[in-house]
Amino acid sequence: MLIVACIKQVPDTTQVQIDPVTNTLVREGIPFIMNPFDTHALEECLKLKDRFGCRVAAISMGPPNAEATMRKALSLGADEAILLSDRAFGGADTLATSKVLATAIAKLAEQDEIALVICGKQTIDGDTAQVGPGIATRLGYSQLTLVDRIEELDMQGRRIRVRRKLEGRHEIVEAPLPALLTVVREINRPRYAKVPMRLMAGTAEIQLWNNQILQLDATTIGLKGSPTWVSRIFSPERTTGEMLGDGINDPVGAAGLLVDKLLEKELLAL
Numbered sequence: 001m002l003i004v005a006c007i008k009q010v011p012d013t014t015q016v017q018i019d020p021v022t023n024t025l026v027r028e029g030i031p032f033i034m035n036p037f038d039t040h041a042l043e044e045c046l047k048l049k050d051r052f053g054c055r056v057a058a059i060s061m062g063p064p065n066a067e068a069t070m071r072k073a074l075s076l077g078a079d080e081a082i083l084l085s086d087r088a089f090g091g092a093d094t095l096a097t098s099k100v101l102a103t104a105i106a107k108l109a110e111q112d113e114i115a116l117v118i119c120g121k122q123t124i125d126g127d128t129a130q131v132g133p134g135i136a137t138r139l140g141y142s143q144l145t146l147v148d149r150i151e152e153l154d155m156q157g158r159r160i161r162v163r164r165k166l167e168g169r170h171e172i173v174e175a176p177l178p179a180l181l182t183v184v185r186e187i188n189r190p191r192y193a194k195v196p197m198r199l200m201a202g203t204a205e206i207q208l209w210n211n212q213i214l215q216l217d218a219t220t221i222g223l224k225g226s227p228t229w230v231s232r233i234f235s236p237e238r239t240t241g242e243m244l245g246d247g248i249n250d251p252v253g254a255a256g257l258l259v260d261k262l263l264e265k266e267l268l269a270l
């Protein structure tokens with residue numbers, strides 16, 4: 001039984017800037033990290049591996065340097081790492097990205113039965129949250145998004161029950177396997193890689209799959225297969241805040257000024 005973690009390597013957005021001419025992220029010279037939500041996706045796969053003894057495959061579509069993120073996945077406990085990398089995959093929108101990922105997952109399913117595919121809720125660069133549902137739709141898998149807890153997983157009965165974190169409420173849903181989950185941060189606390197595992201991952205094999213292996217029609221992938229275009233990216237203008245007194249040295253005075261302001265704007269009634 002196989003569980004697949006979808007992992008994207010993303011620029012560390014605390015340091016990213018937008019090119020005002022091309023409206024794209026400036027990726028040069030920026031450190032890359034595993035998409036934070038995907039660290040939780042991988043951790044959930046590893047917890048299921050600990051519990052059920054299934055194999056975990058980490059899969060990513062990205063440039064050759066995404067190999068570093070795949071090594072990290074191996075150091076944390078993934079059994080295999082597959083990097084989908086080809087010039088033909090470049091410039092993909094979410095439609096084309098989900099196509100390549102779904103095709104690769106279907107190929108994995110030829111070798112071993114897949115119980116679950118786990119993705120992050122969204123990435124911190126593209127931010128669309130479309131890729132997980134896109135993969136599930138293409139594969140015909142049950143689709144369970146925003147999961148913050150796996151309530152029950154019955155591998156024999158091939159059913160899963162999860163809790164979804166919605167705004168102000170939770171929802172418990174059940175679905176047949178195979179299923180694709182997208183997970184939120186609250187689902188778990190990712191583990192740290194142990195030193196021997198890090199050393200092992202440094203020389204472990206990363207499988208590189210290009211389009212010769214996936215055999216996808218080049219007009220349906222990468223930029224050619226991407227109907228989306230970005231017309232503009234911009235940071236919303238923020239109005240500057242107003243400092244009320246000295247909150248550090250005089251918190252009582254600052255709180256008094258805040259109450260006065262709220263009363264003045266009729267946001268507070270005595």
Ligand SMILES: Cc1cc2nc3c(=O)[nH]c(=O)nc-3n(C[C@H](O)[C@H](O)[C@H](O)COP(=O)(O)OP(=O)(O)OC[C@H]3O[C@@H](n4cnc5c(N)ncnc54)[C@H](O)[C@@H]3O)c2cc1C
Nearest residue numbers: 006061091093094097119120122123126127128129130131
């Ligand atoms: C015209 C166009 C060209 C683009 N060109 C590029 C480009 O050259 N390079 C680039 O990085 N982005 C490019 N993008 C952005 C790209 O579409 C998205 O980064 C990508 O499709 C994933 O969408 P997202 O980041 O919103 O993922 P989301 O849908 O927010 O991700 C949800 C989850 O899906 C999984 N996932 C998403 N992407 C991947 C992946 N690549 N591998 C494995 N799992 C994944 C992860 O588990 C993730 O947590 C382009 C976009 C457009 C519109």
